[in-house]
Amino acid sequence: MTNRSFAHAVRTPPDRWSMQVTQAPAHAISVQGLHVYYGTVHALKGISLKIKTGQVTALIGPSGCGKSTFLRTLNRMNDLTEAVVAGSVFVLGENIYSPQVDVVELRRRVGMVFQTPNPFPKSIFENVVFGLRRQGIKDRRVLAEVAENSLKRAALWDEVKDRLHDSALTLSGGQQQRLCIARALALEPKVLLMDEPASALDPVATAKIEQLIMDLKGDYTIVIVTHNMQQAVRVSDETAFFLNGELIEMASTRTLFTQPADRRTEDYISGRFG
Amino acid sequence: MSKTNHSAARSRKRRQLADRLMSGLTMVCVAISVIPLVSILGYLIYKGAGAINWDFLTKLPAPVGASGGGMANSIVGTGIVVGLAVLIGVPIGVLAGVYLAEYGRQSRLGRSVRFFADVMQGIPSIVVGIVAYTLVVLPMQRFSAIAGAVALAMILIPFVCRTTEEALAATPHDLREAGLALGQPQWRVTLGIVMRAARNALVTGIMLAAARISGETAPLLFTALNNRFWHSGIDQPISTLTVQVYTYAIAPFDDWNAQAWSGALVLIAIIFVLNVVARTAARSKYVERS
Numbered sequence: 001m002t003n004r005s006f007a008h009a010v011r012t013p014p015d016r017w018s019m020q021v022t023q024a025p026a027h028a029i030s031v032q033g034l035h036v037y038y039g040t041v042h043a044l045k046g047i048s049l050k051i052k053t054g055q056v057t058a059l060i061g062p063s064g065c066g067k068s069t070f071l072r073t074l075n076r077m078n079d080l081t082e083a084v085v086a087g088s089v090f091v092l093g094e095n096i097y098s099p100q101v102d103v104v105e106l107r108r109r110v111g112m113v114f115q116t117p118n119p120f121p122k123s124i125f126e127n128v129v130f131g132l133r134r135q136g137i138k139d140r141r142v143l144a145e146v147a148e149n150s151l152k153r154a155a156l157w158d159e160v161k162d163r164l165h166d167s168a169l170t171l172s173g174g175q176q177q178r179l180c181i182a183r184a185l186a187l188e189p190k191v192l193l194m195d196e197p198a199s200a201l202d203p204v205a206t207a208k209i210e211q212l213i214m215d216l217k218g219d220y221t222i223v224i225v226t227h228n229m230q231q232a233v234r235v236s237d238e239t240a241f242f243l244n245g246e247l248i249e250m251a252s253t254r255t256l257f258t259q260p261a262d263r264r265t266e267d268y269i270s271g272r273f274g
Numbered sequence: 275m276s277k278t279n280h281s282a283a284r285s286r287k288r289r290q291l292a293d294r295l296m297s298g299l300t301m302v303c304v305a306i307s308v309i310p311l312v313s314i315l316g317y318l319i320y321k322g323a324g325a326i327n328w329d330f331l332t333k334l335p336a337p338v339g340a341s342g343g344g345m346a347n348s349i350v351g352t353g354i355v356v357g358l359a360v361l362i363g364v365p366i367g368v369l370a371g372v373y374l375a376e377y378g379r380q381s382r383l384g385r386s387v388r389f390f391a392d393v394m395q396g397i398p399s400i401v402v403g404i405v406a407y408t409l410v411v412l413p414m415q416r417f418s419a420i421a422g423a424v425a426l427a428m429i430l431i432p433f434v435c436r437t438t439e440e441a442l443a444a445t446p447h448d449l450r451e452a453g454l455a456l457g458q459p460q461w462r463v464t465l466g467i468v469m470r471a472a473r474n475a476l477v478t479g480i481m482l483a484a485a486r487i488s489g490e491t492a493p494l495l496f497t498a499l500n501n502r503f504w505h506s507g508i509d510q511p512i513s514t515l516t517v518q519v520y521t522y523a524i525a526p527f528d529d530w531n532a533q534a535w536s537g538a539l540v541l542i543a544i545i546f547v548l549n550v551v552a553r554t555a556a557r558s559k560y561v562e563r564s
Contacts, residue, residue: 134456
């Protein structure tokens with residue numbers, strides 16, 4: 001990757017090059033003709049879409065429509081379930097299914113938050129700095145600073161600053177989920193993938209997570225899978241509707257929910273099925 | 275109306291009777307299974323406690339005919355042989371268990387290793403003794419503590435392997451995903467998260483395995499042999515409590531028989547302590563996920 005951009009820099013005029021460096025590309029994620037198979041199941045059938053940098057994109061659709069599968073292709077968590085992937089997936093300008101890609105490095109730049117909060121059975125502090133420690137960062141001041149910043153950005157700092165060394169499992173479900181977000185943010189990812197991050201939480205905790213998503217927008221490109229259409233309307237800029245492994249429609253959230261182009265989208269968002 | 279009420283009451287009575295009968299039956303079975311345990315312990319204390327004194331715990335066996343003496347060398351010997359067996363067996367068993375749980379869960383190799391580990395757990399311990407005799411004693415031309423430890427390790431490995439696998443398999447899958455999603459390579463997720471989360475269960479499994487092999491006699495009879503004195507190196511014959519108890523129990527001397535009871539009591543006490551420690555000491559500050 002570094003080699004390629006270097007060669008690119010040599011060939012292009014300096015002013016264009018500097019422009020490319022200072023200005024992030026318009027699309028953080030660009031997917032072309034993506035097919036995913038689990039054994040004989042054809043889970044995704046030719047998905048092509050682009051996700052704008054710094055925006056919140058919601059993926060909606062009935063259960064089993066492939067939206068979670070799609071999310072998991074974006075940081076290659078599908079590798080664990082032995083999925084077969086065809087097509088091209090560019091994340092932050094890199095084809096992440098090319099053999100040279102370092103999956104570990106990819107997952108550091110593309111954070112993920114899961115449906116059920118899954119903090120490690122360690123202290124709150126250790127949860128946040130977990131990724132850093134494994135990168136070999138030992139300086140206590142650096143770790144403390146990153147922990148504080150990450151917890152602040154995840155809107156959890158005020159609630160936990162006096163008990164950073166308590167077990168993370170003593171937190172409530174909503175706090176645990178924000179801790180998981182802080183843990184992902186500590187690695188300074190560019191993209192944040194969220195797989196129904198609020199579906200296991202009560203309404204108050206859900207509202208906090210949604211507020212957090214809106215606060216993080218701009219600094220991070222966020223892709224969120226949700227079953228809750230009101231949630232999609234509240235937090236997202238763009239929405240993609242999946243059905244039976246196909247992308248039916250993708251548009252700005254307002255357009256998709258007020259003037260859907262496809263009949264099936266209209267049926268789904270008006271609650272006629274799914 | 276009254277008729278249905280009547281039959282409802284009757285069926286309820288029958289239900290209650292059956293319920294009482296079943297719980298009574300289970301109570302009786304509990305009593306039957308506890309009685310041998312309690313009576314063995316009681317009889318051991320009755321026969322063995324008398325001969326336990328400071329000399330018994332600190333002195334070497336007395337020469338034939340002389341009174342007094344103790345089993346200090348056997349107590350230490352059991353500690354050494356079991357300790358060596360744990361040193362040899364635990365790394366192998368734990369890593370094999372990690373393979374089964376994290377890498378070879380569905381693979382053909384994984385399935386056959388699991389099968390053989392289960393079979394190994396059922397192998398008579400005297401057979402293990404013969405194998406260790408062939409593998410270690412014959413080449414060394416000598417009975418030794420290390421031969422005994424190898425024999426015990428062979429019993430320990432499948433046990434630790436399976437408890438490790440079960441402990442790791444019981445940790446929630448989403449912990450692994452969380453670790454991988456944070457950009458951790460698989461081995462670090464296994465070592466730093468999964469094994470950490472399963473630490474209590476791992477330690478418990480190892481302690482129980484140690485307790486189990488502490489009570490083995492047959493594999494030591496022709497590997498570690500016995501020694502009436504302090505051992506002179508782990509490549510030399512060594513005394514263990516089990517073999518010493520066996521030797522003294524079948525001896526034609528009354529005071530030796532009495533000492534055999536005391537040795538058995540000490541052995542039970544050691545195993546009891548190992549079990550209690552296994553279940554309490556390893557509790558972590560960060561409780562397991564509910």
